[in-house]
Amino acid sequence: MRDLFRIGNQELSSRFFIGTGLFPNPHVQKEAIKASGAQVLTFAIRRINLESARDDSILQHVQDEAYTYLPNTSGARTADEAVRIARLARASGLSDWIKVEISANERTLLPDPIETLKATEILVKEGFTVLPYITDDPIMCKRLEEAGAAAVMPGAAPIGTGLGILNPYHLGLIVEEASVPIIVDAGLGTVSDAAQAMELGVSAVLMNTPVAKAKDPVWMAGAMRLAIEAGRLAYLSGRMEKKKYASASSGYEAFKLN
Amino acid sequence: MKEQVIVMGGGVIGLSCAFELRKRGHEVTVMETSRCGGQASGAAAGMLAPYSENVEGPDAFFQLGLESLQLYPEWQAAVKLASGHSFEYTNSGSLYAVFHDADLLAFEGRQLWQCRHGASSRIVEGGELQRLEPNLASNVRAALYTPEESHLYAPHYVKALEQGCRLMGVEIIEQLEQLAVTEWQSEIRVRAADGRIFSGDRLVVCSGAWAKELEETFGIRIPVYPIRGQICAYEADALPVRHMVFSSQGYLVAKENGTLVCGASEDVAGFDTSVTDKGIERLRKWNRRLFPELEHRDPFHRWAGLRPSTQDGFPLLGPLSSSDRVIMAAGHYRNGILLSPATARFVADCLDEKQTVECKKAFSPERFGYL
CATH class of the missing domain: 3.50.50.60 (FAD/NAD(P)-binding domain)
Structure with missing residues (x-):
């Protein structure tokens, strides 16, 4: 089954976006990324060697595959800062995709919606393919879409917490209203969370910590890939209705002796 | 027993x-x-x-x-006493250098947990950073200074x-x-x-x-997997570096014997311990971003070893x-x-x-x- 989706001018088949940070070593990192089947990799611009991305301590290990890079502006506290480092990333030839990530609080790292909207507006005008990371607020997600975001990335829970989807109701609404891909970004902890996100109808999920911090990151990357595929298939299949009481799986007719 | x-x-x-x-x-x-x-x-x-x-x-x-x-x-001290050998052990403190405003948010988080665990870390910038490490590039935005860290030879x-x-x-x-x-x-x-x-x-x-x-x-x-680490050293008598200087791409540390040691790559190369031009060139290019005076210097010594990394x-x-x-x-x-x-x-x-x-x-x- 070909089940593709589109971001900007790119068609993607993998619904797993993976972060490159936090892995115990480059060997495990490389193998885990391979096992994830991901086509899109994300990383913090501020940590990258922008003068020579090929030499970068992390990116040098993923050069041999054709990944789409999704650099992020993590650490930015204002729209201005985010725009500035987004321009640096594009100028270095890394990518014209940008994940806008603007946080004002070092403890929760929750996104600042006002600054995120501002940065999205500016970067869209400058021709970037913009994927903003945002709280799971249906109205805010719609506003970002209207501002020209190529995809919108609501968080499931704060970054790195592994708490899973705190507000599935909101996420469901966001998907219902959206006409661009919705990608759950941040806060997932394990495979059931990833499957749940896909069952809610999002187009993809972005993860880093649940894979990198597993005891076996390579196996976990493969497990997540399967969960995402399973969740997607379940969403497309349509689940049964919930009922209050038991009912035999074969109707009475089947048991009649005639 | x-x-x-x-x-x-x-x-x-x-x-x-x-x-x-x-x-x-x-x-x-x-x-x-x-x-x-x-x-x-x-x-x-x-x-x-x-x-x-x-x-x-x-x-x-x-x-x-x-x-x-x-x-x-x-x-x-016990090792020195038992062996009768001396070796350098320097309480230099460290500076973690960054280049963007966007690094400061993460610094605040790091400073917070470091200080809760026995360090007296603080974020230094501008004139203070210049005084602490005079030869550091002027476009280094700030550094996290952790005085408790040391190094040895x-x-x-x-x-x-x-x-x-x-x-x-x-x-x-x-x-x-x-x-x-x-x-x-x-x-x-x-x-x-x-x-x-x-x-x-x-x-x-x-x-x-x-x-x-x-x-x-x-x-x-x-x-357990071998990850090769390539490392190099400059003669650096005329370029004092007072602290260990870390960054996202590598580190530099000056030793008592007048060398400036710079590391390290993390290569996936099996049990191969050879030193590669690519590996060292990568370090060199980055080093001059931290210390512009290294622009025209060549490392006099390059070496490599296998580090045991687990899953x-x-x-x-x-x-x-x-x-x-x-x-x-x-x-x-x-x-x-x-x-x-x-x-x-x-x-x-x-x-x-x-x-x-x-x-x-x-x-x-x-x-x-x-x-």
Whole structure:
């Protein structure tokens, strides 16, 4: 089954976006990324060697595959800062995709919606393919879409917490209203969370910590890939209705002796 | 009870374990397949920097590193005394340098947890940063200054450990080529390539990147991979660098002998220990971003070693449940020098049954499962 989706001018088949940070070593990192089947990799611009991305301590290990890079502006506290480092990333030839990530609080790292909207507006005008990371607020997600975001990335829970989807109701609404891909970004902890996100109808999920911090990151990357595929298939299949009481799986007719 | 202990591996971890065990009165033999300190130990820059090396937060690995950093003043003095050798041990403090405004948010988080764990870290910028490290590039936006971190000269430290062990009566046997553990439950028997058999009561496995070879023997998964570290040094008499300087791409540290040591790559290259132009050129290009005066200098020395990295980044530490005759101490990756005193103490405590293993559960050698 070909089940593709589109971001900007790119068609993607993998619904797993993976972060490159936090892995115990480059060997495990490389193998885990391979096992994830991901086509899109994300990383913090501020940590990258922008003068020579090929030499970068992390990116040098993923050069041999054709990944789409999704650099992020993590650490930015204002729209201005985010725009500035987004321009640096594009100028270095890394990518014209940008994940806008603007946080004002070092403890929760929750996104600042006002600054995120501002940065999205500016970067869209400058021709970037913009994927903003945002709280799971249906109205805010719609506003970002209207501002020209190529995809919108609501968080499931704060970054790195592994708490899973705190507000599935909101996420469901966001998907219902959206006409661009919705990608759950941040806060997932394990495979059931990833499957749940896909069952809610999002187009993809972005993860880093649940894979990198597993005891076996390579196996976990493969497990997540399967969960995402399973969740997607379940969403497309349509689940049964919930009922209050038991009912035999074969109707009475089947048991009649005639 | 005094026991006959065989230590497999003469790197910094093996020698430290031997040193501590001998100090406690055990009979110790170190078995080394080539020569002591030949791999990760010899390639190390000797950074004692648990705060700077753990950018994400205070996990169990950080705790072990901190315990070790705090053991160091006494430990290094004991090694010097026992060996009669001196080596550089400098309490220089460290600077973690960054280039973007966007780095400051993460710095605030790091400063917070570092200070809750015994450091007096602070963010320095502008004139203060200039005064602390005058030759640092002016476009470095800020640095996280951690005064508690130190460094030592690793080759001399490892030599002193080896000498100290010998003088205290540890038997060190090198060039054994290949070792096979032939008995480990009722007693310990290890066979060398030349057919010689060594026996003892207990076995401490400190074979670093080679620990994986023992998977079949012990029936457990030992996912330790060699990651090559390339490193280089400049003559730097005219370029004083006062602190260890870390960044996202590498680090620089000035040694007492007038060299500026710069590391390190993390290459996936199997057991190949060669130095590559690409690897060193990468370091060179980055170094001049931190210290523009390095623009026209060439490193006079380049070398490489294999660091033992595990699948989750934590070492394998502690006795096997199937036989407490065997204690693992391998997979210290980039932090073998730092972790040597805490590892030695922990291994000796396990052997002397002084400590429950509970507190080091995150490092359990069986956590990756059985074959």
